[in-house]
Amino acid sequence: EYLEYCRARFLQREMWWKGLETNTLDECIENSLRSVDQLCFSSQYYMLSTLHVNAIVYLVLGIVMMARAKYNAFGDPAMSSIIMIILLCTIVVKLVLTRIAMIVGLWSIRHEKRRWHDKIHADGEPQLDQWSHEQSTGHDEYKLEGRMTSDAFRYKFLRYNRSWIIEQLPNMLTPRMTQRSRPYIMNQLARILGSIDADVSSDSEADDAPDFDVPAMNASTRAMIRMWYGEAGRLLRLSGLVEPIIQQSRDDVCQFCLGRGSLRVETCFSVEEMNRQFIVEYPECKDDIDQVQWKIFWQRTQKYSTICMECLQKRAKEKYEGIIDDDRSSDDADSLGDLVTSELDSVKSTILSTWYSQARASLNG
Incomplete structure (x- = not known):
């Protein structure tokens, strides 16, 4: 996903060389990696890597050759002129290759990205009779923008459009945005979800619902959870x-x-x-x-x-009917047990009364 995002950024660039764009560095990335991210791992990035590797190889080979030949560069009077010639050749070769690449169309920018420049040139400069209209329109837009950016308007918007905002959150909150502005987004999300009027009651809550306290958990309870x-x-x-x-x-x-x-x-x-x-x-x-x-x-x-x-x-229906039949059979068994218990209780009472009368007669006789 990141490579696809980098490819889209490279295709939508506004300058021929991606590294020359200003204000495109991602502040969420470390300073040492921002320039690499700016090049978007494109063909320009790999070309620079190739040039740097070749330069390092040629530098090492030159130092080895000078060391084997026991050549003293600081004692050569022609060293300064050689350096100037090399720098001049480098600048000329760079300009020539850049011009050839632009003519050939290498890394060309899509024309759709530059239409807003053409629109500005096509409109031209406004006439004197248009200044009054532009001034009034601009002032009205400025006042409207001031109202929209005020805190009162934001709170009212959050209050009356809370449900719509919650539905649109999955489309608006991209992973990149949440990573960049996480504290601000969490604050605004808390306002959206928590800004409920005190005088408005929910229909789903019972008025006589018990208010349970938060239980205090010990170490064993927390471990179980x-x-x-x-x-x-x-x-x-x-x-x-x-x-x-x-x-x-x-x-x-x-x-x-x-x-x-x-x-x-x-x-x-x-x-x-x-x-x-x-x-x-x-x-x-x-x-x-x-x-x-x-x-x-x-x-x-x-x-x-x-x-x-x-x-x-x-x-599922058969299982439900089986449960009902089991309940009925258990109820019948309970009633039969109660009947047996009542009969046993009457027999016991008869035996006890007979034993009591015989014992009393033996004591009196």
Whole structure:
């Protein structure tokens, strides 16, 4: 993605040589890498790299030749003139090659990027009778721009267009923008999401809802939450890795009714079960997930079944009816148990009353 972005920047440049553009350095990048980013890793960048490498090689070869010949450059009276001739030749060769490249069309700029220059030249200078109109229009635009940039207008805009702004956030907030202006964006996002009037109540909230306090967590509770959070994140990541494999395993027909509409794939083993078995076979992958090993293990162990929506709804209905039948049978068993208990209680009371009367008669006799 970064290379595609660099290619687009290079194609949309406004100067023939990308390095001559001003105010195009990215401040989010380190100072030592800004010039490299400005050249966008284009053919101009690789040409400069080639020239620098050749210059270094020729410099080393020249020093080696001078050392072997025991040549003293500082004692040669013609050294200054040689240096001047080399510099002059370099300048002339550079100008000639640059002119040839422009004539041939090497690294030419697209004409669409320069249309705004042509439009300015085509409009020409305004006449005297147009100054009054331009002055009034410019003043009105200046006043309108001043109102739009005021804080009151911004707050009203955020207040009345909050839902629309939230819907447009995924299109407006690019990764580059969030990285460059993260503190400012977080502040504005907090204003958008948190600027709710105190006198406006939500319909989804109950007025008599209990106000629970934030519980105080100790070290063990925090450790349990971290462990649960890590396990949940691991399962989500594992599920995302094998989601394409699951979709590719879907058959053309349902395995129960041979239907072809609204098909979906079901796995015979859940992700939790597969994760436990994967950790048992590969203990070294308990903390760090090996994506390739996990996909191979999934394809080797997992089994699938293709089912349509009608069969799925039918199975869910049968399962629901089975649960109701189980509840009814359990209720009948409970009532029968109560009946037996009541009968046993009456028998016990009769035995106790008989034993009490006999004991009393024996005591009186």
